[in-house]
Amino acid sequence: MARPRSRRCRAAEAAAAALLLTLAAACGSRLPESDFEHRDRPTATATAREPLRVGIITSATSPVGGNAFTGPRDGAKAFFDRLDARGGIDGRRVEVRTCDDGGSGVGNNACVHRLIDEDKVVALVATTALDYAGAPRVSRAGVPDIGGQPIGAAYDTWPHLYGIYGSLAPRDGTPGWHGTLYGGTEVYRYFKQEQGARTAAVVSYNQAASAAYARLVERGLRAEGYRVVSEQVDFALPDFRAVAADLKQQHADLVLDALDTHGNARLCEAMDDLGVRVTAKVTNVQNWTSTVPEDYRDAPHCRNALWVTGSSRNFDDTGDPAVREFRDATRQLRTHSQWQLEGWAAARWFTEAAEACAPRGITRACVDAWMNRSEGFTAGGLLLPVVFERLPEPPESRRTCLSVARWRDGRGWVTQGDMNRTCYDVPQLPYEP
Known part of the structure; x- marks a missing residue:
């Protein structure tokens, strides 16, 4: 190790x-x-x-x-x-x-x-x-x-x-x-161990890059023992209401995606419209911004279920x-x-x-x-x-830490724990760039 x-x-x-x-x-x-x-x-x-x-x-x-x-x-x-x-x-x-x-x-x-x-x-x-x-x-x-x-x-x-x-x-x-x-699978380990998530939905477009990334996420989730629900929408004419309805029926408590920001916002709107409540709607560091109220203005419940993970200290801290x-x-x-x-x-x-x-x-x-x-x-x-370490062979597992925050209206991004102590020993899974 x-x-x-x-x-x-x-x-x-x-x-x-x-x-x-x-x-x-x-x-x-x-x-x-x-x-x-x-x-x-x-x-x-x-x-x-x-x-x-x-x-x-x-x-x-x-x-x-x-x-x-x-x-x-x-x-x-x-x-x-x-x-x-x-x-x-x-x-x-x-x-x-x-x-x-x-x-x-x-x-x-x-x-x-x-x-x-x-x-x-x-x-x-x-x-x-x-x-x-x-x-x-x-x-x-x-x-x-x-x-x-x-x-x-x-x-x-x-x-x-x-x-x-x-x-x-x-x-x-x-x-x-x-x-x-x-x-590694530390993101999935966190939500399973710290937030009790067990059923994870992965939403993607029927587009090659989106579908490929979704498969990678699903593989990591299964490695962490999740029940995985795969959801795919048409890239040109996405039916997010149908996805939201299935998320509700499947009792998903964690939602990850391979969507753009606009798609994420529309998915959140559909989830709010149909009363879908999840433990976490997880996004990535690229979307860790102060524009959440504007981007998700029509989805207050989903907006307050947004979580982000990364490797840097929360800019709102x-x-x-x-x-x-x-x-x-x-x-x-x-x-x-x-x-x-x-x-x-x-x-x-x-x-x-x-x-x-x-x-x-x-x-x-x-x-x-x-x-x-x-x-x-x-x-x-x-x-x-x-x-920077030039390892001759990839590690089979690593101890990896992560920074976690969740959105709260009126407070912004709220840090969840100490990023230097939120650490897990997780397997390292291969993927093609």
Whole structure:
């Protein structure tokens, strides 16, 4: 058994993020807290010295729609703005160069070329790309890509890429282990052990990617001993009322899905209309946002049964000082999300690496070497400990922790337990990227 580690890059969530996007397209040295207590204007040294350039690639105008991918970018920029206002890194401000790849492989390659070859960025930060086609080029150039979102398999494939949740894979140019990735069943274990769920429904579209992900979820649920109810709707003309009626008849107490946000909202409306009450309607980190009241405005009962799981501290947990700092720096944003918090954490990760390299020179090679030695990074407690281990063989089981929250009207997302103690020894199941 692998030694206890915490990493969210597991099948139930990494695949969920990728799937939701596919569906929509079809329609070392820590930066001390005291460094954030200086005056708010850049020092003369910071403005006089050459800035550090970092790049952020985001599929901001992808077919998925506006704002679907912009959270990590906005969180990272907020961190760097505050950092620059208080002196930058070793007296140098951080100059952020952003690039919108449009959600296409061609656009992504163009962004990679511009940022790496023309702008000469020292690192990429908080990459959030629908089609990370330029990942091999980033790797060949030896440019550290720090804290990106694992929408696809790139962060379990290429060296020099450091996803926000870490990786155990060899990262030798092939996804996972010989083309196979592995994920745990901790999400299902949690709802069974902590919430008493026994019958789980999985709702999907009759679309290849949706159906494939649904089968993966069902396999994990069965491994945890659930009675599984499979529900499928037509992608073009979905009948969510029929699904809701069957959920009620089957006495489902847990509902998971392979749907887009719009589909989730319509399913919730149908469940409310037919009086379907469940223990939990489970979604993923991509939908962990402050827009729940708007997205689910016509489904108050289902809305208050929404739960999310992930590997970062709840952005609504303002009693935590690290979260409070993030929220204070992002007050101007109209909405908040978990992806914004994770983008903030990615920017802090780069900053810690750059601070460690400053005495010798902040170069791509130095930052990459620091990242490659990352051990248990938490961004001041915002993340579960992140590690990178190139295991020659996949683990059969792992001890994995998770962050859990549920929605409550008037309170927002309410944290459920300590994410560093909500941990389970679970099997690792194979899946194809």
